Amino acid sequence: MNPPLRHLDRAREALALMPQATELADLVAFRSIQWKLRRCEALIALEDCRLKDALDSARLGMRVAKVTNDYEGLAVMRTMLGECLLNLAEYDQALTELRKGERLAQAIGLTRVYSRATRLLAKLYEIQGDAHQALHHLKIHAELEAERHRASSQMCSRAVQDELLGEVQRHARQLHREQREQREELSSAQQQLDQARDELLHLAAHDPLTGLHNRSSFWWLAQHHLTANLAGDAPLTGLILADVNELRALNDLYGHAAGDAALQEIARRLLEAAAPQDIVGRLNGDEFVLLVTRPGDEETLRAITQELSVRLASPVKCGDVWVEAGVSIGYAAGPQDGHDIATLHRNAELALAAAKQTPHRPLARFDQELVAEEQARRQLRAELPQALRQGQFTLHYQAQYRLADQQLTGFESLIRWEHPLLGRVSPVQFIALAEQSGLILDLGTWILREACRQASEWSFPALNLSMAVNISPVQFSQPDFAELVQRVLEECGLPGSCLTLEVTEGLVQRNLEASAATSRRLRALGVRVALDDFGSGHSSLNVLNLFPLDILKIDRVFMADLLPGHPDFARARQLMSAMVTLAHTLGLQVVAEGVESLSQLGVLEELGCNGAQGYALAQPSAAPDVAFRLPALASAPSSETALP
Known part of the structure; x- marks a missing residue:
């Protein structure tokens, strides 16, 4: 078988x-x-x-x-x-x-x-x-x-x-x-696992760039400290926020590697200023935080913040150059300003916002008035859409003159908000709120359309005048901005040569390549592009070299010393002469802003500045006043017919 x-x-x-x-x-x-x-x-x-x-x-x-x-x-x-x-x-x-x-x-x-x-x-x-x-x-x-x-x-x-x-x-x-080999392998694997776990825990709790505590880690440590130490007669605890105002400009001008190096230097200085028991963290890209937990009182905390302000104000190295990072500081103290980290942080943020509004002294302590100011800002922000719908915004117009013959060349349109209860609200207050809320797109479109309509109504083409309109960075960065300008010009029957759009250095530096492309499309429509507030920020020759523009508007801060008899007059005159020469070398027209005296006009004319605007020539006026005086303004020198 x-x-x-x-x-x-x-x-x-x-x-x-x-x-x-x-x-x-x-x-x-x-x-x-x-x-x-x-x-x-x-x-x-x-x-x-x-x-x-x-x-x-x-x-x-x-x-x-x-x-x-x-x-x-x-x-x-x-x-x-x-x-x-x-x-x-x-x-x-x-x-x-x-x-x-x-x-x-x-x-x-x-x-x-x-x-x-x-x-x-x-x-x-x-x-x-x-x-x-x-x-x-x-x-x-x-x-x-x-x-x-x-x-x-x-x-x-x-x-x-x-x-x-x-x-x-x-x-x-x-x-x-x-089994013995398996035990040895398991022991080795356990050691590697423990090491990897420790590394992951460190990475999870620390910022990889600076090595400081990240937001979640700092938040937990700070709350734990506050819970344990802000009961009864607890010692003073301070929360200090430090914000790098010019981080984006540093990245755009010198590259992200240089910006990272600046952040690392700021983190190092914070650690040097901190005591061993203090807690230092980086909350986001440009905001650092220091929780002061050492013994002391209000005077101690004030001294710490002032010392820190001095440390952070020193120039930092970006690549091969030393620059000022522009660090603002706001701080709050517990327990009087808050018993928990969320409240202390919110109040310190209010102080930081106040510090950013005072660039020459970027340090502020929280107080209750800041809460009222914040509530007022929130109220204004909430009322912005209704104000636009109800026509509470108007445009005023400031004349611009050619210095060679003192002839009117056009107007700059300036937004005004006539609040029914508060009266006139400063653009410094509501423009930033409009940008934060996103209403700036609708508001900017209204300004552009109203300015062009007024220019057409006043027959700017026949008078050879130009209307200047300030453009928000948010609006200019829209991909279809040039197409919007073209539609508005067509709707108003206004040629592009009668429109000048003013942009700031900060706007251009955010994305130089995209900004240059938008500028080229605008100039193809005949629209002139002006670089506004030149010299007030991180001025870069690279911007003048790569960004297509027609006019350089020199910031009003350079006018203060340009007065014969002023101690710094010689230096101010040399600086103004250098900027005018630079602009003319690049084929640009130069317009000086903030001219408030006839002596300043004389110096500007002597230096070859092309145009000027300011209270010495004309104050901003409402449309009816401009319409009444326009025939005389367009035909006479500015010194004879300047608006009051």
């Missing part, structure tokens, strides 16, 4: 005879032969490494044994099925089948099958890393095999047992070595 052929290494012949034997067994309904044939098929398939075929044969054989209630067949085929599953790495199912086969074989006294099942279980437990169970089943297997061989030969029995025991010992030693 097939098994003898298989044992004679003639598995192929045995496999070829299988179909005939199976057919014959089915014909005579010899069930005990059928499951044995399936077992032989499974054994041959295992030897040929056809694991799937072996599994199928084992399952068929087990079904036959179940149908006939053949317990021997069930024990044999369950063990066979478990072996197939073990070879297929189906360890959970293999364990189930091998345990069932083991118990059944033990119960009915099938020592050979019981021995085979225990050996396979030992192998399975060894794979799963359960050394105890592996050794247990190997011992059972050894005992069973010894019993089998003892029945056939007493002499061979001891040798077999010794061999099996040695195998068990070798397995035990191997398992011991593997």
